[in-house]
Amino acid sequence: MSQADGLIVIIDYGSGNLRSAEKAFARQAKGRPVLVSGEPDEVRRAAHIVLPGVGAFGDCAQGLRAIGGMVEALNEAVMEKAIPFLGICVGMQLMCRHGLERAAPQSPHDGLGWFDGQVRALNVPPALKVPHMGWNEIAIHQDHPVIAPLDGEDVYFVHGYGAAMAAAAQGDIAATTDYGGPVIAALARDNMIGVQFHPEKSQAAGLGLIERFLEWRP
Amino acid sequence: MLKIRIIPCLDVHEGRVVKGVNFVDLVDAGDPVEAARAYDAAGADELCFLDISASHEGRDTLIDVVRRTAEQCFMPLTVGGGVREVGDVRKLLLAGADKVSFNTAAVNNPDMIDAAAEKFGSQCIVVALDAKQVDEDENGARWEIFTHGGREATGIEAIGFAQNMAARGAGEILLTSMDRDGTKSGFDLKLTRAIADAVSVPVIASGGVGTLQDLVDGVRDGHASAVLAASIFHFGTYTIGEARAALAAAGLPVRQ
Numbered sequence: 001m002s003q004a005d006g007l008i009v010i011i012d013y014g015s016g017n018l019r020s021a022e023k024a025f026a027r028q029a030k031g032r033p034v035l036v037s038g039e040p041d042e043v044r045r046a047a048h049i050v051l052p053g054v055g056a057f058g059d060c061a062q063g064l065r066a067i068g069g070m071v072e073a074l075n076e077a078v079m080e081k082a083i084p085f086l087g088i089c090v091g092m093q094l095m096c097r098h099g100l101e102r103a104a105p106q107s108p109h110d111g112l113g114w115f116d117g118q119v120r121a122l123n124v125p126p127a128l129k130v131p132h133m134g135w136n137e138i139a140i141h142q143d144h145p146v147i148a149p150l151d152g153e154d155v156y157f158v159h160g161y162g163a164a165m166a167a168a169a170q171g172d173i174a175a176t177t178d179y180g181g182p183v184i185a186a187l188a189r190d191n192m193i194g195v196q197f198h199p200e201k202s203q204a205a206g207l208g209l210i211e212r213f214l215e216w217r218p
Numbered sequence: 219m220l221k222i223r224i225i226p227c228l229d230v231h232e233g234r235v236v237k238g239v240n241f242v243d244l245v246d247a248g249d250p251v252e253a254a255r256a257y258d259a260a261g262a263d264e265l266c267f268l269d270i271s272a273s274h275e276g277r278d279t280l281i282d283v284v285r286r287t288a289e290q291c292f293m294p295l296t297v298g299g300g301v302r303e304v305g306d307v308r309k310l311l312l313a314g315a316d317k318v319s320f321n322t323a324a325v326n327n328p329d330m331i332d333a334a335a336e337k338f339g340s341q342c343i344v345v346a347l348d349a350k351q352v353d354e355d356e357n358g359a360r361w362e363i364f365t366h367g368g369r370e371a372t373g374i375e376a377i378g379f380a381q382n383m384a385a386r387g388a389g390e391i392l393l394t395s396m397d398r399d400g401t402k403s404g405f406d407l408k409l410t411r412a413i414a415d416a417v418s419v420p421v422i423a424s425g426g427v428g429t430l431q432d433l434v435d436g437v438r439d440g441h442a443s444a445v446l447a448a449s450i451f452h453f454g455t456y457t458i459g460e461a462r463a464a465l466a467a468a469g470l471p472v473r474q
Contacts, residue, residue, distance in 0.1 A: 019314045020314055054339055055337075055338060131340065131341050131420070132220065134420070135220070135221040135223070135473050136219065136221065156293075158389075160340065198294075203292055203293055207292055
């Protein structure tokens with residue numbers, strides 16, 4: 001099966017609202033099948049994989065690991081077979097090595113470890129509200145076919161934690177937004193993309209990103 | 219820079235928009251899904267559905283409205299009204315809501331906010347406060363929380379309650395002045411500012427918008443992160459675009 005008519009899998013691991021994500025991807029799928037699934041075997045068949053996520057890092061990581069064989073199937077598809085992958089919000093955060101949300105600094109939650117970064121509470125001046133909630137424009141740091149067209153566009157964020165990259169992984173930062181300083185808006189390397197914002201809630205800008213992701217052949 | 223959000227709010231009773239929405243191109247002014255689509259097209263930053271149905275049947279209809287809206291609108295959707303238990307949050311989120319708003323239940327059982335935030339994350343838990351000024355002495359104004367659409371006094375002081383809700387995990391406060399709601403005389407700016415300055419989470423100002431200047435004042439003087447209005451948009455007095463232009467003209471950040 002070619003990617004053009006290939007299966008789009010949105011991973012269901014008991015996290016929040018998958019319906020918006022499903023509807024947004026179905027709208028941009030051009031007739032390709034969109035499956036919301038918690039089955040590792042479906043992930044292995046996918047031409048494009050989406051990991052949505054709302055809630056707390058630890059709960060989400062636990063939910064993903066609670067599905068027997070899911071982390072292995074993801075590593076196989078994404079790291080070995082280079083299937084295009086998009087993590088959204090906590091889905092992006094889970095692509096990082098560690099998360100400190102509701103965890104002691106010495107015993108962080110483990111993520112998938114694909115990006116060498118840590119997910120920490122947003123460190124913003126006291127005058128700014130947390131969560132970072134609403135529309136904020138992004139600045140592009142990589143000439144990436146999926147993300148770069150969003151340069152200067154407003155997209156919808158809602159998060160209280162954000163990724164911080166290790167020194168050697170700064171090149172994985174694909175976009176930032178400004179909220180009392182730079183906040184990572186997108187990470188990208190090889191066949192992997194993670195976005196902190198919600199493309200499925202970002203009206204035309206978000207639907208455009210989804211369309212480009214589904215056409216992406218890294 | 220983070221933008222000020224402009225949020226139209228639709229009151230829904232048994233699956234129909236109360237009072238209707240007066241857009242020229244709307245075939246059925248009472249259909250909440252059609253109204254949602256129109257606001258999506260107009261570039262609203264978020265949409266709020268407030269269910270005022272008394273019955274469970276009405277609530278089930280709302281879930282269907284949320285589901286059909288989420289199929290067509292790719293914008294953030296907050297749903298409130300009659301949310302009584304954590305299970306209601308799940309149902310609404312599964313239908314396609316992004317945020318769920320608690321009102322009376324948050325007053326009667328504050329622990330529910332901890333439980334809901336723990337389960338679904340603070341980002342989707344909104345507490346809607348209906349506040350009314352009760353007196354004004356040498357210490358300044360005092361506002362108290364009212365429930366049941368502003369009919370029942372609770373005696374609970376509003377600023378402390380807002381702080382309590384944020385500490386328990388509410389990710390946002392939707393603040394309505396019962397003194398101003400429906401008056402078109404502007405937000406209660408002292409109340410809005412007192413609450414917005416007292417909590418670390420975003421505050422949506424609501425109740426009393428009659429002019430575009432009211433929206434500007436709510437942000438500039440009330441320190442609100444977002445402004446919510448109903449009738450000025452529904453009756454076509456002002457468009458979302460005009461509201462945005464007014465905020466921009468006042469030097470406030472809005473979406474282009």
